[in-house]
Amino acid sequence: MPSRHRAPSIARPSIVLSLLAxxxxxxxxxAEEVFVAVGAGGHRMVSRDGIHWDRHAEWGKPxxxxxxxxxxTFFKGAAYAGGGFFSGRLAATRDGVHWSDGVVPESKPIxxxxxxxxxxxxxxxxxxxxxxxxxxxxKKVASATMPSRTHFIRQTAQxxxxxxxxxxxxxxxxxxxxxxEITVTQMPDQTVKKPFSHPVxxxxxxFVIGGxxxxxxRTTDGVALEYADGKQARVEMHSIVWTGAEFLASAKGGxxxxxxxxxxxxxxxxxxxxxxxxxxxxxxxxxxxxxxxYSQDLSDWVPMPNEKKYxxxxxAFGQLSGEKTPPPLPAAAPRKPAPDREKSAGR
Numbered sequence: 001m002p003s004r005h006r007a008p009s010i011a012r013p014s015i016v017l018s019l020l021a022x023x024x025x026x027x028x029x030x031a032e033e034v035f036v037a038v039g040a041g042g043h044r045m046v047s048r049d050g051i052h053w054d055r056h057a058e059w060g061k062p063x064x065x066x067x068x069x070x071x072x073t074f075f076k077g078a079a080y081a082g083g084g085f086f087s088g089r090l091a092a093t094r095d096g097v098h099w100s101d102g103v104v105p106e107s108k109p110i111x112x113x114x115x116x117x118x119x120x121x122x123x124x125x126x127x128x129x130x131x132x133x134x135x136x137x138x139k140k141v142a143s144a145t146m147p148s149r150t151h152f153i154r155q156t157a158q159x160x161x162x163x164x165x166x167x168x169x170x171x172x173x174x175x176x177x178x179x180x181e182i183t184v185t186q187m188p189d190q191t192v193k194k195p196f197s198h199p200v201x202x203x204x205x206x207f208v209i210g211g212x213x214x215x216x217x218r219t220t221d222g223v224a225l226e227y228a229d230g231k232q233a234r235v236e237m238h239s240i241v242w243t244g245a246e247f248l249a250s251a252k253g254g255x256x257x258x259x260x261x262x263x264x265x266x267x268x269x270x271x272x273x274x275x276x277x278x279x280x281x282x283x284x285x286x287x288x289x290x291x292x293x294y295s296q297d298l299s300d301w302v303p304m305p306n307e308k309k310y311x312x313x314x315x316a317f318g319q320l321s322g323e324k325t326p327p328p329l330p331a332a333a334p335r336k337p338a339p340d341r342e343k344s345a346g347r
Contacts, residue, residue, distance in 0.1 A: 030322020031077070034096060035278065038069040038081040039289055039311030046096035050281045050317070051294060052305055055096040062289070062311050073113040074318025075120045075135055078327050082110030083313075087332070088124050092135065094323040102329025104130050104138045112156030114163050116177050123165055125152045129175050129182060135327045142182040144173045150193070159202035164222040166198045166209045174222025183223050187211045194236070199249070203242025208261040210237035210249065218261035228262045241277040248298060250275045250284075269299060279317035289313065 035047040042059030059067040069083035069091065081091045088107030093099045104110065104122055107130060112123030122130040127144025144153075147169070154167040163175040170190025175182045190212050199210040209217045209225075214235050216228040237249040237256070249256045249264070250271035256264040272284025272293060284293045284301055289311040293301040306312075 030095070031319060032322060033317070033319050035281075035315055035317050036072050036074075036079045036081075036096065037310070037312045037315045038072045038083075038091075039313040040064065040068045040083075041311060042067040042069055042091065043310040043312075044069070044081060044091065044093075044099065045308075045310055050279065050315070053310070056308055056310065057097075057099055058310070068109065069313060070109070070111050071113045071314045072316040073115055073120070074316055074320075075115050077319060077321030077323075078135060079316065079318065079320060080113055080120065080135065080327075081314075082113050082122055084109040088122060088130070089332075090122075090329050092327040092329055094321045094326055096320055098324050098326050100326035100329045103332040105330055106130075106140050107138075111154050111167075112163065112165055114156060114158040116158060116161070116163070119177065121163060121175070121177065123153060123156050123163065123173075123175070125154075125167075127151075127153050127165070127171070127173050127182070127184070129163070129180075131177075136329065138330060141180045142175055144171070144182050144184050146171055146184060147186055154198045155200050157200045157202040157207060159207060160205065160220060162222055164200055164202070164207045164209070164219070166200045166211075168193050168198065170198075170211050170215075172209055172217070172219075172222060172225065174219075185223055185225060187215060187217060187225070189213065189215065197236050197238075199237055199240040201240040201242050201247060203244075203247060204259070204261075206261050208240055208247050208258070210240055212236060216249075216261070216264065226262060228258075228264060239274045239276070241275050241282065243277070243282075243298065248275070271298075272301075276315060278315040281315075283312065283315055285312060 035050040040062035044057045045053040046055040047053045066085045069081045072081045078094045088104035088110040090102050091099050108125040114121045129142040130138045132138045151171045152168040153165040156165040165173045170187035172185045217225040219225050235251045240249045246259045255267045255271040258264045274285045276283045282295045290309040292304045292312050294304045295301045
């Protein structure tokens with residue numbers, strides 16, 4: 001994610017303001033830099049400052065179904081949101097108002113969208129990696145061999161030229177886009193499925209991965225894992241973020257901090273159950289997921305205005321080109337018709 005938050009502009013000559021209104025933040029007609037938040041129900045909303053939101057769009061009420069949106073990123077002048085329940089659903093926009101809707105072929109629900117170089121990679125629940133260079137066509141380039149059919153990927157991060165993901169029962173996948181090779185490493189003693197027990201973050205040249213029962217791993221390549229000497233706390237990390245100077249992890253009853261990902265100390269402040277960072281702002285989500293607070297220093301938290309009570313699973317910052325026509329996406333494969341019960345019963 002970009003590393004700094006842009007404060008609102010103050011007191012500029014009217015001619016400059018008029019020019020910016022025409023050109024937008026990116027210097028092109030209609031282009032602008034914005035925050036986009038997404039969540040369950042297909043909830044999508046846009047903000048210029050990361051605090052006040054408009055351009056709301058939705059597919060329905062949050063229901064843990066094909067309308068789920070889990071992740072969002074920016075790619076070539078458009079925002080892409082990924083999720084789904086049966087398959088990897090995508091939505092894309094260039095202006096934050098007009099959205100296209102599609103499904104990544106041969107995919108499960110999308111839990112990672114990472115941009116590296118000239119390509120965007122979608123990582124799905126089963127550890128499959130799908131790539132696009134134009135935002136329109138997707139190709140499956142890697143498929144993880146999981147320890148079992150219930151080992152899933154729920155979050156990803158990128159750094160050191162690779163993508164690392166983690167998920168249910170402790171699988172750690174490392175995908176190298178230079179070779180399209182994917183490696184799976186199993187964290188030990190991950191025998192129970194629990195929510196919020198699979199965070200991963202990158203910062204300071206290393207990935208930090210949180211597992212069950214207080215297990216925390218550090219790695220540079222997603223394959224060789226070093227385990228932190230913090231398991232005596234028996235605290236499971238719900239989320240981990242890189243602040244720009246250190247890792248901060250939210251956990252039950254408080255939080256922990258670490259500069260190297262191995263040595264952790266408790267912080268004297270309460271954090272939300274899920275914390276995300278984006279362009280100099282941090283977001284803390286509680287239940288329901290429409291209850292979101294924001295902070296610039298991870299100390300003072302302010303409830304985020306959310307009049308429509310939209311759910312927030314992820315936030316990203318980037319540039320929209322401003323074009324009204326959204327990127328075309330692959331269409332969902334037609335579903336097989338349900339069997340005729342009377343015919344199948346021989347009537």
